[in-house]
Every structure is written in structure tokens, then in C-alpha cells.
Amino acid sequence: MTFDVLIIGGGPVGASLACALKPSGLSVALLEAQPPPAPQPKIWDNRIYAISPGTATFLAQCNAWQKLDMSRVQPVEAMRVFGDEGAELNFSAYQLGVSELAFILENTQLEEVLWQELQKHNGPTLFRPVRCNSLVWHDDAAQLRLEDGQTLSARLVVGADGAGSWVRQQAGIVAPLTPYNQHGVVANFTTEKLHRATAFQWFQPDGILALLPLPQQMISMVWSVSPEKSATLLGLSPEELCAQIAIASHHTLGELRLITPPVAFPLRMLSPPRLVKPRLALVGDAAHSIHPLAGQGVNLGFRDVRQLAQVLLQRGAQTDCGNLSLLRRYERTRKEDVLSLLLTTDMMKRLFNNHNPALRIARNLGLAATNHITPLKKMLARHALN
Ligand SMILES: Cc1cc2nc3c(=O)[nH]c(=O)nc-3n(C[C@H](O)[C@H](O)[C@H](O)COP(=O)(O)OP(=O)(O)OC[C@H]3O[C@@H](n4cnc5c(N)ncnc54)[C@H](O)[C@@H]3O)c2cc1C
Known part of the structure; x- marks a missing residue:
């Protein structure tokens, strides 16, 4: 089977990219290793995100935000940060002239609404659960072999498969995970x-x-x-x-x-030297992993997706979506945001972890x-x- 884009990894970041590419006219396949979660009693998820207003707007454009059960979403109107000698830094939505600073949301609910949207009629081709076997890049396409023997080829492969990214390893991008x-x-x-x-x-x-x-x-x-x-x-x-x-x-x-x-x-902490190669782009935790103190990890991944989707949607009709110059545009625009958050969170952690x-x-x-x-x-x- 041949596609324009293969997204490997159907976590919140990969699933949102597949939603965001719906209007692009590109043929997209999304591959996820884990089977769909079994219906669960509605206990509260331990993995909770502070979703920024910018991410919420993006998720609404993906048609996912509207589907959330808002009785399980908490807007944040104020934030109080304390130092170890009683110093305080506070923010309030009122002072900043916005209606909320963030929304607190469960990972399970977020993934559920994104996958609901993907299963609608004009969605991508979904492979779930799936086991990838090998991935090789040729001049005109990348070729993915699955463990069941199927071969998928695409002009562009997107690695959205988390911090331990298999796609990143297959592309030979060496990025140590620094504890x-x-x-x-x-x-x-x-x-x-x-x-x-x-x-x-x-x-x-x-x-x-x-x-x-x-x-x-x-x-x-x-x-x-x-x-x-x-x-x-x-x-x-x-x-x-x-x-x-x-x-x-x-x-x-x-x-x-x-x-x-x-x-x-x-x-x-993870900071690969490159986010792109010919016919490859990394997004989300596959592209960076930061300390949770700023509550920005998943927002950073959604900002990758917003940027990559914009570059792909705005490419000329004749432009190959795996073209390196096009992908470099994505990488350039993400550099400052990723680096500044990596450095700030690392510095804050070191500053306060010192006696x-x-x-x-x-x-x-x-x-x-x-x-x-x-x-x-x-x-x-x-x-x-x-
Ligand atoms: C316990 C916990 C709490 C957290 N709390 C916060 C928080 O409060 N705020 C915050 O911003 N972040 C938090 N994080 C980090 C946050 O979960 C990640 O930033 C976010 O999940 C990144 O999304 P992602 O889609 O890039 O990667 P992931 O969520 O890791 O998704 C990757 C997906 O790829 C799939 N996959 C992996 N390999 C393959 C393969 N070879 N083939 C196909 N599919 C594959 C996986 O099954 C998975 O579904 C937390 C993380 C953990 C573990």
C-alpha cells in the first residue's frame, strides 16, 4: 500500500497530526502498537495534562475539543509558585486579560476523543494494533515492513512514537536520554x-x-x-x-x-540534534523530552504538530511532502521554542536542586x-x- 504520509505512533501527538492533516488532501496512515483500550470504569487517570489555551484552540480545529466531557475538565484561573524561602510568583487569568491560564485534562479522555474523530468517514487509514519490523529510506519513498508481512510505502514518515522512538533509531538519529x-x-x-x-x-x-x-x-x-x-x-x-x-x-x-x-x-531530558531528514520528521516526545516542572511537555508536542501541519498544508500542489527543504522549514520554526523550554526547565531544576x-x-x-x-x-x- 502506498501513502503520502505514514505517522508511526498514535498517542495524543500522532493522533492529533492525523486529524490536522484531514483537509490537506494527502493520503495518511496512522500506526499504533497498542490495541484500543478496553472500556474502563470512570476512575480518574493518573496522567493529567495542563493544556494551554493555544493547544485547546488547535484541538478544537481538530474537532476533538468539542467532544470532551467538560465535567471532567478543570479550567485554571490562577497559579501560585513558591520558592523554598517563601518567595512567591503568581499569575491570574484576570490580570492577564484571558479567561483561563490552562485546562486540566486526563490523557485517556484526550486520546479517546482524538481517536473518535479519526474513525469518521474521511479519516486516515488506521493500523492498530500493529508491529513494525523494518524501515528503510529510498530516494523517492520510505518503505515500512510490518511483522505480518505487509509493506507500506510513503513519501514522508513521521515519528510520533514517544521518547524511546523506534523511528528515530531507524533513521540513525542518535539522541541519548539524559536522566x-x-x-x-x-x-x-x-x-x-x-x-x-x-x-x-x-x-x-x-x-x-x-x-x-x-x-x-x-x-x-x-x-x-x-x-x-x-x-x-x-x-x-x-x-x-x-x-x-x-x-x-x-x-x-x-x-x-x-x-x-x-x-x-x-x-x-532528550534533545536530538535533528528533527528531520529526507522523508522523515519527528514530533512530540520522539523529538524532545523535558522536565515536567513547566507543565509544557505535551503542549510542546502539539506545537510541533501545528507547525508541521501548517508547512504540509501550505506546500505547493507540486511539492513532494517528504522534500527536505520543506521539512527544514518545520525544523527551523520549532528550534527556538524547544530549546528555550529545554534550557529554562533544566536551569530551574538545577537552581532549586542545590543546597x-x-x-x-x-x-x-x-x-x-x-x-x-x-x-x-x-x-x-x-x-x-x-
Ligand atoms: C505518568 C506520566 C505523567 C505525565 N504527566 C505529564 C503532565 O502532567 N504534563 C505534560 O505535559 N506531560 C506529562 N507527561 C508527558 C506526556 O505524557 C508526554 O509528553 C506525551 O504523552 C507525549 O505524547 P506523544 O504522543 O509524543 O508520545 P506518547 O504519549 O509516548 O505516545 C507514543 C505512542 O506511540 C506508540 N508507539 C511506540 N512505539 C511504536 C511503534 N514502534 N509502532 C507504533 N506505535 C508505537 C505508543 O504505543 C504510544 O501510543 C507525563 C508522562 C507520564 C509517563
Whole structure:
């Protein structure tokens, strides 16, 4: 079978690219290794995203946002960030003249609505579940062999297959996954006090604790801590874990009650030297992996998709969609956004993960000063809203 574009990886990023390419006139196939998830009781997903307003607009253009069950989506109206000496940086939607700073949304719901949209009549050809065997590039096409013996060829292959990308490896793009020496511990809780649509974050010498508001007076926690502390947290009883989080968050939300068991995942940085080659483009976690402290990982992937889809939709009718000059346009426009977030998150993590007393004072002064410099605050916010 021959296609214009093969997207390998049907997570949120790859699935949204397949939706965004619907109006392009290109023949598209989407391949996903995992079978569709079995219908589940509606427990709350541990993988929760802070979706920026820019991403929400893009998902609406993909016809996916409209399908969400909004009773499970929480708008964020304010954000409070604390240093380890009490300095505070805060943002509010009201001050910035926007209706919300972000939307808190479950991964399962997001993937579900994207796949619903893909299954409609004019959608891409879907291969799920599928096992890829080999991928080779020729001058005029790339050829993918599946484990069941089928061969698919395309002018362009898009690697949307996550941080450990098989496509990236087949293309010979070497990109080490550098451990941050931290794990992200995630879990959901109900709270005694109202969160008032506010997201909280505490930078502490032994970790970064984020509490994101969920509907029905619940919160989602991401606590980035050393692997040792992560193991300790996972070994606590629900009551002990809640008590630890209440202490670390200065009892801001009162007593907590655990509703989904905690899980931990290793935090790693990934920055491949290239995002494109002839007939290849990387998007999402296959193209970069950053620390979750800015809550921007998945938004960065959606911004890749917005840019790649725009380049492909605006190409001339005669232009080959796997053409390297065309793909370089995508790579150039993504460089600054990806690099600035990689460096900022890495610097913030290092700055606060340091016990030097002088640094401790400086970082808190920096946080407090940023809070008082309105143009700087607005600049930071604009980046996060995109
Ligand atoms: C527990 C957890 C919590 C997180 N919390 C946050 C958060 O709060 N905020 C945030 O922004 N980010 C968070 N992240 C990161 C976020 O999940 C990723 O940034 C996001 O999933 C990237 O989407 P993606 O589609 O690029 O990759 P993925 O979601 O990794 O999707 C890749 C897809 O490709 C498929 N695949 C892999 N290999 C193949 C192959 N060879 N053939 C076909 N298919 C293949 C996989 O099955 C998968 O469906 C979290 C991650 C984890 C693990």
C-alpha cells in the first residue's frame, strides 16, 4: 500500500497530526502498537495534562475539543509558585486579560476523543494494533515492513512514537536520554479546602511539588523527587502519603484523601540534534523530552504538530511532502521554542536542586523580583498560554 504520509505512533501527538492533516488532501496512515483500550470504569487517570489555551484552540480545529466531557475538565484561573524561602510568583487569568491560564485534562479522555474523530468517514487509514519490523529510506519513498508481512510505502514518515522512538533509531538519529536523577510521582486526591481553580507549585531543595486543580474538589499531584524519595513515597500508606504532601504544601488545601494509587516515572531530558531528514520528521516526545516542572511537555508536542501541519498544508500542489527543504522549514520554526523550554526547565531544576545558601537567597529574590516586574511576568505567561 502506498501513502503520502505514514505517522508511526498514535498517542495524543500522532493522533492529533492525523486529524490536522484531514483537509490537506494527502493520503495518511496512522500506526499504533497498542490495541484500543478496553472500556474502563470512570476512575480518574493518573496522567493529567495542563493544556494551554493555544493547544485547546488547535484541538478544537481538530474537532476533538468539542467532544470532551467538560465535567471532567478543570479550567485554571490562577497559579501560585513558591520558592523554598517563601518567595512567591503568581499569575491570574484576570490580570492577564484571558479567561483561563490552562485546562486540566486526563490523557485517556484526550486520546479517546482524538481517536473518535479519526474513525469518521474521511479519516486516515488506521493500523492498530500493529508491529513494525523494518524501515528503510529510498530516494523517492520510505518503505515500512510490518511483522505480518505487509509493506507500506510513503513519501514522508513521521515519528510520533514517544521518547524511546523506534523511528528515530531507524533513521540513525542518535539522541541519548539524559536522566534528571528525579522521578515524577503522580496521584490524585480530594481536598478539604477549595482549590478555587488554582494551580500550586513549591520549589524545594529536595524536589518540586505541583498540585493541579481537578473538578469536584480534587487535585492531581506531580512531585518530582530523587529516585530514593520516590521509592519511599510509593511505600507509604495512603494516610502517610497524604500527611507528607500536606506538610510539603504547607497545609494549603487542608487534609487530603488519596483517590488513585501513586505511580512514578523516571524524568529524562532528550534533545536530538535533528528533527528531520529526507522523508522523515519527528514530533512530540520522539523529538524532545523535558522536565515536567513547566507543565509544557505535551503542549510542546502539539506545537510541533501545528507547525508541521501548517508547512504540509501550505506546500505547493507540486511539492513532494517528504522534500527536505520543506521539512527544514518545520525544523527551523520549532528550534527556538524547544530549546528555550529545554534550557529554562533544566536551569530551574538545577537552581532549586542545590543546597548552596547564597543560591538559596538568590533564587528566592529572583522569584519575588519576577513577580513585581510586570513585562517579564507577561512574557513568561504568553509563552505558557501559546
Ligand atoms: C505518568 C506520566 C505523567 C505525565 N504527566 C505529564 C503532565 O502532567 N504534563 C505534560 O505535559 N506531560 C506529562 N507527561 C508527558 C506526556 O505524557 C508526554 O509528553 C506525551 O504523552 C507525549 O505524547 P506523544 O504522543 O509524543 O508520545 P506518547 O504519549 O509516548 O505516545 C507514543 C505512542 O506511540 C506508540 N508507539 C511506540 N512505539 C511504536 C511503534 N514502534 N509502532 C507504533 N506505535 C508505537 C505508543 O504505543 C504510544 O501510543 C507525563 C508522562 C507520564 C509517563
